[in-house]
Amino acid sequence: DAGVIQSPRHEVTEMGQEVTLRCKPISGHDYLFWYRQTMMRGLELLIYFNNNVPIDDSGMPEDRFSAKMPNASFSTLKIQPSEPRDSAVYFCASSSPSYEQYFGPGTRLTVT
Amino acid sequence: AQTVTQSQPEMSVQEAETVTLSCTYDTSESDYYLFWYKQPPSRQMILVIRQEAYKQQNATENRFSVNFQKAAKSFSLKISDSQLGDAAMYFCAYSRPQGAQKLVFGQGTRLTINP
Numbered sequence: 254d255a256g257v258i259q260s261p262r263h264e265v266t267e268m269g270q271e272v273t274l275r276c277k278p279i280s281g282h283d284y285l286f287w288y289r290q291t292m293m294r295g296l297e298l299l300i301y302f303n304n305n306v307p308i309d310d311s312g313m314p315e316d317r318f319s320a321k322m323p324n325a326s327f328s329t330l331k332i333q334p335s336e337p338r339d340s341a342v343y344f345c346a347s348s349s350p351s352y353e354q355y356f357g358p359g360t361r362l363t364v365t
Numbered sequence: 366a367q368t369v370t371q372s373q374p375e376m377s378v379q380e381a382e383t384v385t386l387s388c389t390y391d392t393s394e395s396d397y398y399l400f401w402y403k404q405p406p407s408r409q410m411i412l413v414i415r416q417e418a419y420k421q422q423n424a425t426e427n428r429f430s431v432n433f434q435k436a437a438k439s440f441s442l443k444i445s446d447s448q449l450g451d452a453a454m455y456f457c458a459y460s461r462p463q464g465a466q467k468l469v470f471g472q473g474t475r476l477t478i479n480p
Contacts, residue, residue, distance in 0.1 A: 284466075286467075286468075288468075295470055295471075295472050295473065296456065296468075296470040297470075298467055298468065298469075301467065309467070342408060344410065346410075348466060352466075353400070353412050353415060353466075354412075354466060354468060355412075356409065356410035356411075358407070358408070358409050359408050359409070359410075361408075
């Protein structure tokens with residue numbers, strides 16, 4: 254298996270622009286998680302899905318952030334409009350119930 | 366809410382020596398999972414070891430072992446025969462066992478291996 258795939262690996266954008274991060278989970282995993290890693294706040298869960306349905310989005314910082322999972326093999330995290338404080342590494346992870354989460358390589362987002 | 370605390374921002378050890386990374390957590394749950402993840406400079410999060418709270422036996426994976434003290438809510442990671450490739454950030458994490466494992470992470474410990 255190729256593992257969790259994220260794209261792009263690096264994204265540099267200007268403040269105010271829309272940013273879309275993409276994730277392909279491991280086949281057969283029915284849970285998908287989006288995390289954000291910053292120096293100030295560490296690793297924090299933004300949202301997770303079960304069978305393509307958003308279950309808990311309490312970690313989403315504000316309305317500028319949205320996430321979708323249109324099918325079992327694809328999810329997006331969108332930021333519109335982006336701000337410099339959104340600069341971080343964004344991880345996608347997937348798992349089956351009661352099993353370990355497998356992380357993707359992350360997307361490093363820089364908003365200037 | 367559950368919290369995870371790693372009180373050692375940085376640690377260093379000589380190659381081939383043994384090092385222990387500390388982690389404490391706070392929860393009112395009786396059943397849960399604890400994890401150690403490794404994040405090398407490539408930033409990939411790699412699972413090192415996992416411990417189920419209901420198991421009294423400490424988990425072991427090759428050179429990596431844990432000291433799980435449930436009453437003290439302590440979960441330390443011991444790395445034996447340290448190797449240069451062990452240099453990384455190490456994160457302790459907690460999750461509930463049912464359904465989705467929402468991970469709560471500690472702040473991390475940066476481990477340096479001195480040749």
